Amino acid sequence: MASLYGFVKRIYLVFNPPAPEAPSASPLRFGILGAANIAPIALILPVKNHSDAVVKAVAARDQGRADAFAKKHGIPKAYGGAGSYQKLLDDPEIDVVYNPLPNGLHYEWTMKALAAGKHVLLEKPSTNTAEETRRMFLFAQEKGLVLLEAFHYRFHPATRRVKEIIDSGELGTITKIEASLAVPGGFIKDNDIRMVYDLGGGSMMDMGCYPLSISRYLAGADPTKVISAKADIHPKFPQIDIGTTATLAFPSLRGSIESHDGLTATLHAHFRLPPQLGFLPRWPRAFVRVAGTRGTVELNNFPGPWIYHSITVESSEHEGGPLRRRTEKHYGNLGWTTQLEAFVNKLRGHTPEHWHDAQDSITNMEWIEAIYKETGLGSRPVSTAEVPRTTAT
Numbered sequence: 001m002a003s004l005y006g007f008v009k010r011i012y013l014v015f016n017p018p019a020p021e022a023p024s025a026s027p028l029r030f031g032i033l034g035a036a037n038i039a040p041i042a043l044i045l046p047v048k049n050h051s052d053a054v055v056k057a058v059a060a061r062d063q064g065r066a067d068a069f070a071k072k073h074g075i076p077k078a079y080g081g082a083g084s085y086q087k088l089l090d091d092p093e094i095d096v097v098y099n100p101l102p103n104g105l106h107y108e109w110t111m112k113a114l115a116a117g118k119h120v121l122l123e124k125p126s127t128n129t130a131e132e133t134r135r136m137f138l139f140a141q142e143k144g145l146v147l148l149e150a151f152h153y154r155f156h157p158a159t160r161r162v163k164e165i166i167d168s169g170e171l172g173t174i175t176k177i178e179a180s181l182a183v184p185g186g187f188i189k190d191n192d193i194r195m196v197y198d199l200g201g202g203s204m205m206d207m208g209c210y211p212l213s214i215s216r217y218l219a220g221a222d223p224t225k226v227i228s229a230k231a232d233i234h235p236k237f238p239q240i241d242i243g244t245t246a247t248l249a250f251p252s253l254r255g256s257i258e259s260h261d262g263l264t265a266t267l268h269a270h271f272r273l274p275p276q277l278g279f280l281p282r283w284p285r286a287f288v289r290v291a292g293t294r295g296t297v298e299l300n301n302f303p304g305p306w307i308y309h310s311i312t313v314e315s316s317e318h319e320g321g322p323l324r325r326r327t328e329k330h331y332g333n334l335g336w337t338t339q340l341e342a343f344v345n346k347l348r349g350h351t352p353e354h355w356h357d358a359q360d361s362i363t364n365m366e367w368i369e370a371i372y373k374e375t376g377l378g379s380r381p382v383s384t385a386e387v388p389r390t391t392a393t
């Protein structure tokens with residue numbers, strides 16, 4: 001009963017965030033590129049609860065869509081029509097750009113935002129290729145601007161707690177990770193941006209980037225090789241993986257780094273999980289499970305821990321000993337606000353509790369590409385847009 005009450009309360013607060021008690025007189029001013037579905041939950045609502053941030057403008061390719069979005073979310077400026085994204089970037093009243101465009105446009109518009117002198121909060125996955133991600137972060141560094149790939153789960157206390165349990169040695173030597181983000185049919189339609197190869201579509205890009213990212217984070221290391229990777233291909237779109245399963249080798253957490261044989265991670269992403277027994281509807285599968293020589297930890301719903309999560313630990317005093325089981329929950333702030341808090345802290349020159357850097361984003365893209373290569377599908381297309389030059393280009 002208490003947990004149902006907690007759940008309802010969390011949902012209520014996410015959608016009705018309390019206004020800050022002492023709002024800043026000169027808050028950071030965000031502009032949003034695209035009237036994106038993800039923007040309200042990821043940025044607009046968290047900002048309403050933050051004392052030092054406001055959303056000042058939105059740009060959409062259609063003026064009516066920009067106006068409607070601005071009205072609905074109480075955003076003062078709406079740029080619409082051709083050239084609207086660039087108009088937002090050129091607005092001197094914007095300090096920070098939130099880029100939730102389709103993946104294949106992340107590189108172009110982040111480069112343009114940086115060229116315009118704006119900090120960028122960029123949706124995942126960072127770009128279509130590791131090389132684009134590398135250039136983008138190098139450009140941010142050259143310009144002295146903050147760029148962050150919006151893996152919000154990393155900032156959440158539940159994720160941090162799981163990492164703490166693993167690092168404490170309670171589970172012994174880590175040997176296996178399994179991570180999944182997969183939904184049944186009905187969530188992602190054929191006309192979704194995720195189904196368009198030219199826009200950086202595919203399940204390994206959209207969903208798979210999460211299991212990969214959390215596996216690397218919890219392993220405290222990067223993979224050494226793709227052991228296997230297999231894609232389910234969309235029946236109509238031959239370059240789109242509606243599902244991908246990959247197994248990667250990692251250096252063992254406590255074993256020899258040289259042997260590279262201690263730890264494997266199996267990642268799973270799917271847009272259309274088939275029904276069980278051919279007819280029973282499936283639940284979404286969003287979890288990470290880490291097994292060691294003395295126990296396991298499972299974080300259920302790691303991509304949305306703010307709405308609901310559970311951390312189940314089973315561990316023993318010594319290898320082969322009796323297992324003791326416990327469940328933990330660590331709800332922090334409201335919704336996506338932990339990410340916003342860290343981002344604003346970074347911009348204001350304070351040290352955030354957690355931060356993931358350029359190399360983290362580059363490495364995630366490298367392994368997404370390596371997995372796609374192993375499936376035979378190959379990387380998503382490189383951007384052909386004209387972008388500002390950096391010393392790396």
Ligand SMILES: NC(=O)C1=CN([C@@H]2O[C@H](COP(=O)(O)OP(=O)(O)OC[C@H]3O[C@@H](n4cnc5c(N)ncnc54)[C@H](OP(=O)(O)O)[C@@H]3O)[C@@H](O)[C@H]2O)C=CC1
Pocket residue numbers: 033034035036037038039042059060061062065100101102103105123124125150151152193199206303
């Ligand atoms: N962090 C997370 O957990 C999540 C992250 N995401 C990420 O956010 C991004 C956006 O996802 P989502 O909000 O679902 O996307 P939407 O389907 O809402 O599309 C985002 C925007 O893309 C713009 N757009 C620009 N060019 C095109 C084009 N050629 N075709 C279609 N749309 C175009 C549209 O802008 P306009 O309004 O100008 O027409 C649209 O508003 C993705 O990178 C995704 O991976 C998504 C969900 C969760």
Ligand SMILES: O=C1OC[C@@H](O)[C@H](O)[C@H]1O
Pocket residue numbers: 206207303
């Ligand atoms: O968290 C998520 O779940 C649904 C996906 O399509 C989305 O892009 C992803 O980030």
